[in-house]
Amino acid sequence: MNIKLTELDHRKGEPLSFQVTLDAVDLKNRHHEIRSLTPVEVEGDAVKLGNLYYVKGDMKADIDFICARCLNPFTQHASIPFSETFALADDPVLEDDEDSDIHPLEGDQIELDTLLQEDFLLAMPTFPLCEEDCKGLCPTCGVNRNDSPCTCSNERIDPRLAGLADLFKDNK
Template sequence: MNIKITELDHRKGEPLPFQVTLDAAELKNRHHEIRGLTPVTVEGDAVKLGNLYYVKGEMKADIDFVCARCLTPFTQHASIPFSETFALADDPQIEEDEESDIHPLEGDQIELDTLLQEDFLLAMPTFPLCEEDCKGLCPTCGVNRNEAPCSCKNERIDPRLAGLADLFKDNN
């Protein structure tokens, strides 16, 4: 999606609403944890205030993941806000601060697709969890601890210190 700068200039501070749908297949291919994805709907508005162009809004989609702890498939509804600021490439404000979050504009349009895809992918979890307090799988018997308790002893003793454990047993 592209927004013409001249269109924002003529609106004199009045926001220009927009809607777009991002390519779900491309986003799914770029993030290895996403198993399935509904079309990503984007709603927002763009406005020119002073010498800067502001684009803000929200992306929504349903995303299928597999839990990193218990390996259970689950679907998460994502609502991801975004906000980007642009200025003309020759604007002195960009040249002064090299680490600024202001994107330089080349040409007569604001190209949003790449930035929106980046914002969406950066909001995705690296290790998706079905629940914040997911107990995961037992490393010994493999039971899902969210569904059933397990009586395995998962106490690991460093073999170099095993002799010390025997020493403490005698004192009790």
Template sequence: MNIKLAELEHRKGEALPFQLTLDAAELKGRHNEIRGITPVNAEGEAVQLGNLYYVKGSMKADVDFVCARCLNPFTHHAAIDFSETFALADDPIISEDEDSDILPLEGDEIELTALLQEDFLLAMPTFPLCEEDCKGLCPSCGVNRNEVACSCKNERIDPRLAGLADFFKDSK
């Protein structure tokens, strides 16, 4: 979906609402951790104020992941807010501040689909966890420590210091 700049200029500061659905298959193909995804519904508004164009809104979808610690599948209810500011590529405001978040516009339209896909993918976790405090799998016996308490000793001793551990056993 594209928003024509001329249409925003005719609205004279009044917001132009929009609604679109992003291609779920394409998003899934671009993120390795996504196992399944519902259609991503985006709604928002675009407005021109002075020489700047503002686009803001939110996206919602249910995304299926596999937990990186315990390997259990889970569904994440994603609600992502977005806000972008644009200016024409030849506008002096872009060349004044190289660190600004103002995106240059080439042509007479704002291309929303690619912009929203990037915003959505950047908001997805690269290390998905079913719960923030997920205990994961035991590295010794493989049991899910969220479900069962494990009695394995998972002490990791540096082999260079293993002889020192024996020294302290004798001193007790």
């Protein structure tokens, strides 16, 4: 999706609404934790205020993951806000602050697809969890501890300190 700068210039501060759908297949292929997802619906506004161009909005999709702890599949509804600021490449505001979040514009259009895909992928979890307090699988017997309790003793003792454990057993 491209937004023409001249169209924003003529609006004189009035926002320009837009809607676009991002390619779900491309996004799925770029993130290894996404199993499948619905098309990403994007709604937003673009406006020119002063010398800067602002684009903000929201992305929505249903995403299928596998839980990193219990390995159960689950679907998460994502609503991801985004906000980007642009300035012409020769604008002094870009020279003043090298670490700013203002994107330089080359040409007469704002190209949004790449930035929106990047914002979407950065919002995806590295280790998706079905629930925040997911207990995961028992490392000894493999039972899903969310479904049933496990009686395994998963106490790990450093082998270098195992002799100390025997010392404390003699005192009891």
